[in-house]
Amino acid sequence: MLSSFAGARDGWWLNEPIRWVQTNLRETDANLDAAHLVGQLADMRANVLLIGMGGITAYYPTRIEFHTISPYLPPGHDMFGDVLQAAHAKGIRVVGRFDFSKTSKAAFDAHPEWFFRKANGDPVIYNGLYSTCINGAYYREQAVKILSEALDKYPVDGLFFNMFGNQSRDYSGNDVGLCHCAVCRRKYEQMFHKELPDKPDDDYRKFMFVSSREVAAIFGDLIHKKRPQAGYFNYVQESTDGIMSESNTAVARPLPMWPYSASDNVNRALNSEPGKMPVNLCMQFVDYWWRFATVTRDEIALRLWENIANGGALAFEVNGTLDQQDRQAVETAKPIFRWLADHEQYYSRERSAARVLLLAGPANTGQTYSQRSYRGLFRLLSEEHIPFAVSNNMRWLGTRDFDLVIATDWAPPELRGYAEGGGRVLIVSPREPQFPLASIVRKSPDVRGYFRVRDHSLFPSLHDTNLLMLEGPFTELAGDAKAPLTLIPPSMIGPPEKVHVDWKDTDQPGLVFRTMGKGTVAWIPWDLGALYYRESLPAYAGLFRDVVDRLQPTRQLRTNAHPLVEMTWMQQGDRKLLHLINLSGHSQTGYFPPLPMIDIRVEIAGRFKEAISARNPAHLQVHFENGYTRFTVPRLTGYELIVLN
Numbered sequence: 097m098l099s100s101f102a103g104a105r106d107g108w109w110l111n112e113p114i115r116w117v118q119t120n121l122r123e124t125d126a127n128l129d130a131a132h133l134v135g136q137l138a139d140m141r142a143n144v145l146l147i148g149m150g151g152i153t154a155y156y157p158t159r160i161e162f163h164t165i166s167p168y169l170p171p172g173h174d175m176f177g178d179v180l181q182a183a184h185a186k187g188i189r190v191v192g193r194f195d196f197s198k199t200s201k202a203a204f205d206a207h208p209e210w211f212f213r214k215a216n217g218d219p220v221i222y223n224g225l226y227s228t229c230i231n232g233a234y235y236r237e238q239a240v241k242i243l244s245e246a247l248d249k250y251p252v253d254g255l256f257f258n259m260f261g262n263q264s265r266d267y268s269g270n271d272v273g274l275c276h277c278a279v280c281r282r283k284y285e286q287m288f289h290k291e292l293p294d295k296p297d298d299d300y301r302k303f304m305f306v307s308s309r310e311v312a313a314i315f316g317d318l319i320h321k322k323r324p325q326a327g328y329f330n331y332v333q334e335s336t337d338g339i340m341s342e343s344n345t346a347v348a349r350p351l352p353m354w355p356y357s358a359s360d361n362v363n364r365a366l367n368s369e370p371g372k373m374p375v376n377l378c379m380q381f382v383d384y385w386w387r388f389a390t391v392t393r394d395e396i397a398l399r400l401w402e403n404i405a406n407g408g409a410l411a412f413e414v415n416g417t418l419d420q421q422d423r424q425a426v427e428t429a430k431p432i433f434r435w436l437a438d439h440e441q442y443y444s445r446e447r448s449a450a451r452v453l454l455l456a457g458p459a460n461t462g463q464t465y466s467q468r469s470y471r472g473l474f475r476l477l478s479e480e481h482i483p484f485a486v487s488n489n490m491r492w493l494g495t496r497d498f499d500l501v502i503a504t505d506w507a508p509p510e511l512r513g514y515a516e517g518g519g520r521v522l523i524v525s526p527r528e529p530q531f532p533l534a535s536i537v538r539k540s541p542d543v544r545g546y547f548r549v550r551d552h553s554l555f556p557s558l559h560d561t562n563l564l565m566l567e568g569p570f571t572e573l574a575g576d577a578k579a580p581l582t583l584i585p586p587s588m589i590g591p592p593e594k595v596h597v598d599w600k601d602t603d604q605p606g607l608v609f610r611t612m613g614k615g616t617v618a619w620i621p622w623d624l625g626a627l628y629y630r631e632s633l634p635a636y637a638g639l640f641r642d643v644v645d646r647l648q649p650t651r652q653l654r655t656n657a658h659p660l661v662e663m664t665w666m667q668q669g670d671r672k673l674l675h676l677i678n679l680s681g682h683s684q685t686g687y688f689p690p691l692p693m694i695d696i697r698v699e700i701a702g703r704f705k706e707a708i709s710a711r712n713p714a715h716l717q718v719h720f721e722n723g724y725t726r727f728t729v730p731r732l733t734g735y736e737l738i739v740l741n
């Protein structure tokens with residue numbers, strides 16, 4: 097299957113269990129003791145180190161002009177070289193970190209054309225460093241010289257790049273706007289026949305996308321030419337071998353917190369680009385201002401378990417070295433790294449075995465996409481224990497079987513052919529699909545009304561209610577006297593004597609089913625996902641469950657597990673892996689130790705001879721009946737793995 101995905105390269109990152117530690121070094125760390133650091137890594141049984149190499153600060157003697165060597169690198173020393181040698185001696189791979197987004201004043205004085213320019217022509221200066229432009233010759237020529245030297249000199253196992261693509265905010269959160277350098281102005285004019293905008297719009301996002309991917313391709317080609325065994329890791333999907341992402345926090349970020357952050361990032365990367373390795377960094381710090389203050393232990397643990405339960409690398413990041421002043425994050429990560437080292441046979445070459453696909457927003461377009469709608473559906477699927485894969489590209493069509501594809505806010509034209517060929521599709525969005533499905537009467541941006549349940553036989557989960565609340569956009573489709581769910585438009589809300597006394601039922605459907613060729617498409621033309629994300633009403637979960645059950649009558653997994661148990665269903669060679677993660681410790685803004693859960697009954701479609709629990713080691717009794725293998729997980733604390741043969 098991998099070979100059907102263009103650009104996928106086979107390498108250590110795909111074939112080995114990965115326990116990855118990233119140290120975001122400060123320039124003062126250039127005098128670190130390589131043996132000490134590598135000893136700490138070996139002790140926690142990490143097997144990949146991502147460490148500062150060059151870009152803003154070089155941690156090795158470099159001969160390339162304007163490549164600033166750390167002033168703290170003792171004369172005659174080669175910190176990066178020493179670490180690389182010591183790590184390799186212990187079987188630890190080393191990925192070098194570069195950041196070309198900023199460089200010195202000396203470079204700016206000599207080559208002002210390399211740099212980011214604000215709309216008024218000023219450079220962007222932060223702590224004495226000048227921001228470069230992704231379209232300028234610093235990225236496209238000077239960086240290539242720097243990387244060529246590095247790759248010639250050191251047998252690295254990979255390279256990683258931070259900050260890729262003209263950030264419009266600095267670390268302090270100040271808006272610096274869009275780059276107006278001569279190259280950007282000329283190139284944008286050529287692409288769109290107009291001047292650069294003041295604020296990013298869809299065209300500008302497309303422009304930045306194209307610009308950053310050009311550089312990604314240059315770097316990728318260079319790495320693959322000079323070190324064919326080395327991996328290329330970046331925050332982009334194009335040209336890379338590993339797709340980087342982060343689970344992080346920021347104090348000003350809108351609530352609620354997203355406890356599925358790592359699962360979301362890894363699931364999406366793995367199933368959007370099946371030939372690449374997802375590396376989701378668990379960032380230890382609270383926010384930029386407090387790089388040395390760690391988030392809670394249980395948030396660290398949750399992210400690490402989610403990473404590996406979804407087929408990604410175990411990946412953990414610290415600022416500075418492993419000698420932390422706040423040791424909570426490192427001390428949490430250590431036993432998890434060690435346990436995974438002891439059970440590493442289960443943690444490589446995992447593939448999703450899910451038969452439901454959730455489409456994430458379109459990659460490669462710059463088109464906006466409702467994160468709230470997506471997250472609501474993500475939560476519903478997880479809480480319903482429906483194993484699902486997330487993808488943001490459509491190349492999976494024809495390469496992999498699914499029973500059901502779910503789309504929100506982006507229902508691409510490819511879904512039509514998929515349905516006509518016998519596929520089943522659920523669209524949950526007021527935004528109309530990009531193929532003809534049902535005639536639209538009008539689109540209302542904000543409706544505060546209800547839906548009436550007309551046919552309870554279709555909605556067994558809604559037996560205790562005749563109403564669901566609607567708030568937000570609603571797309572009115574042609575009226576249907578037989579619609580099972582219909583709109584009640586807004587009516588009087590007060591005083592109590594007047595509440596809804598004037599309401600009127602309509603025949604405007606809140607759900608339609610359409611046959612397309614050999615397949616079926618269901619459309620909920622309002623934002624059930626976003627409403628569930630914010631309100632968590634059981635009626636939304638009930639409606640979702642009943643529609644999914646109608647489209648996909650056979651579930652892969654049936655269980656009495658609590659909704660806050662996340663389960664992922666993975667394939668590894670000939671065996672299957674069921675991962676269970678306990679999210680019950682998350683409340684409001686806190687992550688506490690999860691409440692232990694006992695006697696979780698599980699029924700998995702298919703016949704398995706044995707089920708082994710790895711975290712609380714036991715052979716579980718299995719029974720096969722009516723197409724399902726049944727067993728009970730006696731105890732779940734934070735995480736459990738069931739291996740099925």
Ligand SMILES: [Zn+2]
Pocket residue numbers: 211212213229230231232275276277278279280281
């Ligand atoms: Zn520019």
